[in-house]
Amino acid sequence: MDWEFFVQQIVNGVTLGSVYALVALGYSLVYGILKLLNFAHGDVYMIGAFIGYGVLILFGGSVDPVIPIPLLILLMFLTAMIGCAVLGATIERFAYRPLRNAPRIAPLISALGVSFFLQNSALLLFSPNFRSYDTFSLYDGRLFLPLTAGPLHISPIRILVISSALGLMVALTLFVGRTQLGRAMRATAYDREAAAMMGINVDRVIVIAFLIGSALAGAAGVMIGLVFQRVFHTMGFVAGLKGFAAAVVGGIGSIPGAMVGGLVIGLAESFSIAYVSSTYSDLIVFGILITVMLVRPTGLLGKADIKKV
Amino acid sequence: MKKRSGIATALALVAVVAVVAALAGGRAAPASAAGVPCDGLPVGFMAPITGFVAFIGGEQLHWAQYSLDKFNKENGTSFTLSQFDTQDLNPALAQLGATKLSADKKVFGVVGPAGSQEVRASGPVFRKSGMAFLSGSATNADLTGGKYPTFFRVVGSDNQQATGDALFMIKKLKAKKVFIVDDQEAYSTGIADKAGNVLRSAGVTVQRESVSQKATDFSSLVSKISSDTDVVFLPWQVAASAQLFYQQMVEQGKKMPIFGSDGLDSGDFTAPGHYVSTFARDIHGLPGTAAVIKEYEDRYGTKWGSFGPPVYVSMQALLTAMKVSCKDKKSSRAEVIGNLRKVNLPNTILGLPVQFDGKGQNKFAKFYIYKITGDKKALVG
Numbered sequence: 001m002d003w004e005f006f007v008q009q010i011v012n013g014v015t016l017g018s019v020y021a022l023v024a025l026g027y028s029l030v031y032g033i034l035k036l037l038n039f040a041h042g043d044v045y046m047i048g049a050f051i052g053y054g055v056l057i058l059f060g061g062s063v064d065p066v067i068p069i070p071l072l073i074l075l076m077f078l079t080a081m082i083g084c085a086v087l088g089a090t091i092e093r094f095a096y097r098p099l100r101n102a103p104r105i106a107p108l109i110s111a112l113g114v115s116f117f118l119q120n121s122a123l124l125l126f127s128p129n130f131r132s133y134d135t136f137s138l139y140d141g142r143l144f145l146p147l148t149a150g151p152l153h154i155s156p157i158r159i160l161v162i163s164s165a166l167g168l169m170v171a172l173t174l175f176v177g178r179t180q181l182g183r184a185m186r187a188t189a190y191d192r193e194a195a196a197m198m199g200i201n202v203d204r205v206i207v208i209a210f211l212i213g214s215a216l217a218g219a220a221g222v223m224i225g226l227v228f229q230r231v232f233h234t235m236g237f238v239a240g241l242k243g244f245a246a247a248v249v250g251g252i253g254s255i256p257g258a259m260v261g262g263l264v265i266g267l268a269e270s271f272s273i274a275y276v277s278s279t280y281s282d283l284i285v286f287g288i289l290i291t292v293m294l295v296r297p298t299g300l301l302g303k304a305d306i307k308k309v
Numbered sequence: 310m311k312k313r314s315g316i317a318t319a320l321a322l323v324a325v326v327a328v329v330a331a332l333a334g335g336r337a338a339p340a341s342a343a344g345v346p347c348d349g350l351p352v353g354f355m356a357p358i359t360g361f362v363a364f365i366g367g368e369q370l371h372w373a374q375y376s377l378d379k380f381n382k383e384n385g386t387s388f389t390l391s392q393f394d395t396q397d398l399n400p401a402l403a404q405l406g407a408t409k410l411s412a413d414k415k416v417f418g419v420v421g422p423a424g425s426q427e428v429r430a431s432g433p434v435f436r437k438s439g440m441a442f443l444s445g446s447a448t449n450a451d452l453t454g455g456k457y458p459t460f461f462r463v464v465g466s467d468n469q470q471a472t473g474d475a476l477f478m479i480k481k482l483k484a485k486k487v488f489i490v491d492d493q494e495a496y497s498t499g500i501a502d503k504a505g506n507v508l509r510s511a512g513v514t515v516q517r518e519s520v521s522q523k524a525t526d527f528s529s530l531v532s533k534i535s536s537d538t539d540v541v542f543l544p545w546q547v548a549a550s551a552q553l554f555y556q557q558m559v560e561q562g563k564k565m566p567i568f569g570s571d572g573l574d575s576g577d578f579t580a581p582g583h584y585v586s587t588f589a590r591d592i593h594g595l596p597g598t599a600a601v602i603k604e605y606e607d608r609y610g611t612k613w614g615s616f617g618p619p620v621y622v623s624m625q626a627l628l629t630a631m632k633v634s635c636k637d638k639k640s641s642r643a644e645v646i647g648n649l650r651k652v653n654l655p656n657t658i659l660g661l662p663v664q665f666d667g668k669g670q671n672k673f674a675k676f677y678i679y680k681i682t683g684d685k686k687a688l689v690g
Contacts, residue, residue, distance in 0.1 A: 005532055005533075008528075008532040008561065011528075012526075012528040012529050012532065016526065127363075128359045128361070128396060128397070129359065129360065129361070130549050132549065144556055144559050144560045145560075146560055146561060146562055153561060155560045157560075158560075228526055229553060229556075235525070270528070271529075273530055278520045278524070278529070278530055279519050279520075
């Protein structure tokens with residue numbers, strides 16, 4: 001058994017999985033409260049990647065930035081997260097809230113419409129050409145030189161992405177589990193009407209769910225830009241699909257489920273490319289999704305929705 | 310009743326729109342009209358002007374326009390350019406472009422498309438409309454096998470490229486094991502198959518992989534490259550992807566050289582110490598190119614590679630044929646094709662003559678191999 005090769009796949013899978021988990025969290029947060037599949041979420045992630053790129057260029061690009069690189073990266077994250085949070089809240093206000101009492105198909109179609117709108121807006125604003133973060137030029141490529149510990153080889157850029165994603169997930173878990181607002185979100189997810197009767201401002205909770213979910217998507221967009229460097233207007237489609245698959249595998253509506261689902265999908269993709277073939281990796285990944293749905297329809301960590309009749 | 314009449318109205322509207330569209334299309338139906346006047350004739354042009362490979366299309370567009378303007382100035386003609394963007398070397402768009410250009414009865418020849426998969430998609434349309442089309446970059450071997458009788462190209466075929474690349478890896482790089490990855494497009498799989506066969510017949514171990522052209526992460530694929538691999542061969546069309554592949558090789562401590570095909574010959578692939586083959590050599594320093602380069606760069610800037618000059622020569626060849634066809638002030642598509650077969654350009658900026666054989670292949674085309682050294686390339690084969 002080639003342990004080095006095996007461990008490398010874990011590194012690759014965890015990197016990808018961290019990004020998918022952040023995207024999946026956005027799906028789960030919104031679905032948990034609104035029972036709405038926000039198909040525009042992948043495109044919010046794409047916008048986040050472009051915002052990060054814009055900040056990078058604004059401060060001189062990766063070849064010769066005018067501010068220290070750690071500050072530059074932090075600004076890229078913060079701007080993308082804030083920008084996407086505002087975008088998410090705007091989408092909720094104008095595309096979903098008016099349809100809250102409409103048949104469930106209506107907000108779904110609205111979500112698809114928003115997705116196309118965002119994609120084509122990016123196409124018109126930024127052209128179909130690739131933009132490159134060119135992260136390789138930061139610190140003369142040293143962010144990509146691997147650090148070695150036994151069979152483990154991992155580059156600083158991947159450590160940054162994995163640790164940032166982990167930090168965000170821990171922060172979200174603490175927020176939802178330990179704060180009053182988090183409690184309000186859990187109550188609204190459990191029973192929206194009862195929560196309203198208990199005095200919880202449900203509209204505010206929903207907006208906050210969109211703010212947080214979209215901010216996480218923005219962060220994920222910047223992470224992908226830093227590691228894989230290319231941003232383009234259709235990048236949200238595949239990431240959104242895989243993030244959605246991760247949310248469903250983990251249990252749609254479940255926050256820990258979204259994290260686990262993201263890792264499962266990321267690792268499945270990485271190992272299937274490494275041990276089977278890259279031609280079949282998507283087949284295997286979505287095959288896992290179908291299998292989980294057949295064997296455990298609520299997802300790995302999801303709970304059955306019990307309704308009193 | 311109201312619902313039924315609503316459906317009936319909708320169906321009637323659709324039928325009316327369909328009939329109007331068909332009539333409009335029929336009026337503009339392709340016609341290989343004999344004896345169309347030559348003044349201001351548009352010359353078709355197809356390239357990926359936007360999208361993942363916009364660096365190819367943008368460069369080709371500039372060189373095509375420059376060639377056309379220069380020809381008009383030197384010959385007193387008034388040809389114009391009618392361009393179509395095929396975005397991302399998209400076969401569906403190429404077919405649409407071929408249909409649109411074929412429908413314009415004033416278009417008698419097309420320069421483009423750029424990619425082999427686009428030629429396959431547009432070839433049947435151009436064959437049906439009898440339109441000549443010349444590519445400066447579609448190199449798949451079977452394109453000049455007789456299936457597309459109106460297709461011409463000034464550059465070599467992928468069989469030449471694949472064989473040349475494989476022999477270079479064997480003789481100069483002393484490769485005993487080669488890792489080949491194709492990008493699942495016709496151009497790439499063709500070169501990968503041919504090079505793999507040549508390498509295997511010379512006793513070289515070949516490990517073959519495949520990845521989608523749209524993939525954004527190659528980490529797991531890179532980790533499959535074993536430490537005893539001597540060369541990584543990437544016959545890809547998207548140079549930016551190869552650059553990412555190289556960076557992920559660095560990330561995983563893989564130091565073997567990458568050898569790319571002509572798709573990697575662009576400013577997007579700058580991995581120092583690695584190799585690319587190209588269907589057109591760097592024209593700087595070749596006889597008769599200095600003035601052309603200066604004029605081009607004054608107009609369009611200095612950022613260009615090897616995709617532009619073959620299009621310049623393709624346009625020259627087509628316009629030469631069209632000028633001969635227009636001697637009696639009128640022309641037709643059949644006449645242009647006939648004259649293209651007789652075109653003889655003994656001195657071109659590519660440093661080699663252009664003369665087409667019976668299947669549209671330039672008899673004098675060849676491939677070149679460069680080693681990337683910093684910002685420059687050195688000719689090594």
